[in-house]
Amino acid sequence: xxxxxxxxxxxxxxxxxxxxxxxxxxxxxxxxxxxxxxxxxxxxxxxxxxxxxxxxxxxxxxxxxxxxxxxxxxxxxxxxxxxxxxxxxxxxxxxxxxxxxxxxxxxxxxxxxxxxxxxxxxxxxxxxxxxxxxxxxxxxxxxxxxxxxxxxxxxxxxxxxxxxxxxxxxxxxxxxxxxxxxxxxxxxxxxxxxxxxxxxxxxxxxxxxxxxxxxxxxxxxxxxxxxxxxxxxxxxxxxxxxxxxxxxxxxxxxxxxxxxxxxxxxxxxxxxxxxxxxxxxx
Numbered sequence: 001x002x003x004x005x006x007x008x009x010x011x012x013x014x015x016x017x018x019x020x021x022x023x024x025x026x027x028x029x030x031x032x033x034x035x036x037x038x039x040x041x042x043x044x045x046x047x048x049x050x051x052x053x054x055x056x057x058x059x060x061x062x063x064x065x066x067x068x069x070x071x072x073x074x075x076x077x078x079x080x081x082x083x084x085x086x087x088x089x090x091x092x093x094x095x096x097x098x099x100x101x102x103x104x105x106x107x108x109x110x111x112x113x114x115x116x117x118x119x120x121x122x123x124x125x126x127x128x129x130x131x132x133x134x135x136x137x138x139x140x141x142x143x144x145x146x147x148x149x150x151x152x153x154x155x156x157x158x159x160x161x162x163x164x165x166x167x168x169x170x171x172x173x174x175x176x177x178x179x180x181x182x183x184x185x186x187x188x189x190x191x192x193x194x195x196x197x198x199x200x201x202x203x204x205x206x207x208x209x210x211x212x213x214x215x216x217x218x219x220x221x222x223x224x225x226x227x228x229x230x231x232x233x234x235x236x237x238x239x240x241x242x243x244x245x246x247x248x249x250x251x252x253x254x255x256x257x258x259x260x261x262x263x264x265x266x267x268x269x270x271x272x273x274x275x276x277x278x279x280x281x282x
């Protein structure tokens with residue numbers, strides 16, 4: 001299955017009863033804005049997928065990050081509510097790519113291989129003058145049976161074991177998806193402590209995209225990630241809360257590299273434990 005679908009192709013598939021479209025638009029500045037945008041107009045047949053209500057689990061203060069993974073039973077119930085089976089074709093879109101990538105990762109985590117992201121998101125759809133509706137679709141609940149764990153993850157304990165055993169050794173090649181300023185600890189707009197996990201390097205997720213908001217070509221992405229990751233390491237991606245890191249994992253898949261690992265808790269979980277070391281600067 002391709003990882004991206006162009007608006008013109010999606011437009012021909014909207015009446016396919018085996019297709020599920022998810023609108024994952026979301027604003028960290030205003031968590032209610034995603035639903036507002038959905039109500040104002042969405043792709044016909046699309047269901048609303050909220051980052052906090054649907055694509056994240058329960059936050060436990062002092063223990064989890066800002067967007068922990070949903071519990072497996074909870075995520076299975078959400079997939080069933082959306083009418084998704086294991087072999088359903090799912091297209092996800094947003095207006096910036098990162099939340100759609102989180103949904104894509106979660107779908108793949110549940111073993112749903114036919115998951116794609118709308119290339120260019122809602123902006124590309126509207127630029128092509130394809131139909132938009134305010135009608136809310138109703139779907140029949142599925143009986144889908146899902147087993148999670150089809151995408152690799154690591155825990156904070158795994159990363160601490162590496163740091164304690166090897167210093168900043170590279171059993172895992174840690175790559176941070178946040179902006180350089182946050183990575184270096186020069187500013188922190190979301191979390192209580194600035195900096196990064198020792199041994200990490202920075203690749204902001206926005207650098208996977210061109211000025212038009214579309215993904216760079218597979219060749220360009222392959223060159224970028226070959227330089228970042230090398231050939232003898234196991235790449236682990238993290239960010240502030242495990243959302244934009246999925247954008248880097250998706251971009252790596254586009255580049256032809258599979259098997260990248262997610263640290264789901266990311267920086268906002270890492271700093272809940274004062275025993276975890278923090279680095280600043282380059």
